[in-house]
Amino acid sequence: MTKGKxxxxxxxxIAAYKAAELTxxxxxxxxxxxxxxxxxxTHFITPLTLRTLSGKDVxxxxxxxKIPPDPLHISLRERGDILVxxxxxxxxIGKMANGIADDLLSTIxxxxxxxxxxxxxxxxxxxxxxxNEVMYKNKIVRENLKKLKKYGVKIIPPExxxxxxxxxxxxxxxxxxxxxKIIFETLKKISKR
Ligand SMILES: Cc1cc2nc3c(=O)[nH]c(=O)nc-3n(C[C@H](O)[C@H](O)[C@H](O)COP(=O)(O)O)c2cc1C
Numbered sequence: 001m002t003k004g005k006x007x008x009x010x011x012x013x014i015a016a017y018k019a020a021e022l023t024x025x026x027x028x029x030x031x032x033x034x035x036x037x038x039x040x041x042t043h044f045i046t047p048l049t050l051r052t053l054s055g056k057d058v059x060x061x062x063x064x065x066k067i068p069p070d071p072l073h074i075s076l077r078e079r080g081d082i083l084v085x086x087x088x089x090x091x092x093i094g095k096m097a098n099g100i101a102d103d104l105l106s107t108i109x110x111x112x113x114x115x116x117x118x119x120x121x122x123x124x125x126x127x128x129x130x131x132n133e134v135m136y137k138n139k140i141v142r143e144n145l146k147k148l149k150k151y152g153v154k155i156i157p158p159e160x161x162x163x164x165x166x167x168x169x170x171x172x173x174x175x176x177x178x179x180x181k182i183i184f185e186t187l188k189k190i191s192k193r
Contacts, residue, residue: 004187005032007080009105010050012040014164015087015130015173020045022086022176023053026183034079035059036105038092062104073107082123082186083112086156087130087173090141096127096153097144114152124186128156128179133169156182 006026010019019035026033035050035058047058059072068075085092085105092106101107114125127148135141136158149155156179161172 002032003030003184004082004191005034005080006183006187007076007083007108008033008035008054009083009085009088009092009109010035010037010041010045011085011087011089011092011105012038012042012044013087013089013130013173014044016041016044018173018176019086020049020053022179023050025176025180027054029180029184031183031187032056032079034076036076036108038089038103038105040089040091059104062107072104073111076104076108077111081190082126082183083109084126084128084179084183085109086126086128086179088127090129090131090135090138090144093127093129093141093144093148097147114154124154124190125152126154126156126179126182126186128158128174129171130158130173131171132163132165133167133171136169136171154182154186 010016023033033054034056035054037060051058095106096109101110112123112125145155156174159172159174160170163169163171
């Protein structure tokens with residue numbers, strides 16, 4: 001029996017490889033995972049890996065060669081009770097905080113209304129930022145995160161630890177276990193509404 005369905009957005013950071021572990025663990029736990037990758041993310045991990053681990057088609061393009069009957073950003077919306085973006089780049093965070101929708105993932109992100117108190121709809125969005133410490137502490141990124149939080153987006157803060165740029169610092173993607181725990185808590189919450 002399905003434990004819920006999520007859209008998993010993967011953006012182009014070095015932690016994108018950890019999204020494979022996340023996809024595999026969630027799928028094994030009975031969650032239906034539909035993956036949407038940014039073009040940048042495909043430089044870090046292949047759609048084939050995610051296609052295989054999720055058992056579902058992976059989506060990367062807003063304007064695919066084979067035109068679907070319904071626009072993807074509308075039809076995909078139905079495949080997830082929640083949108084999880086892990087890892088979320090500074091770029092994605094900036095775009096979402098400023099209403100920019102210039103690729104499939106950012107367009108879908110704007111079709112969710114996480115502030116369900118305002119809309120009466122439960123459409124949670126969870127993002128797990130990951131980037132180097134200098135980027136994470138950049139005031140522009142902080143402001144964008146603050147703005148998203150204000151609009152009802154759940155932020156899973158990055159952890160301190162070894163970063164791919166070779167230094168210790170804050171910016172490491174939260175552990176897959178932590179992200180999974182929050183996804184299950186959120187799925188449980190919305191199933192009660
Ligand atoms: C090797 C490499 C690693 C990167 N790692 C990160 C990262 O961890 N976090 C981040 O925010 N951006 C990172 N970037 C920059 C993003 O890839 C870049 O901002 C890109 O435009 C993000 O696109 P997207 O948000 O559409 O996926 C990295 C770039 C390179 C070349």
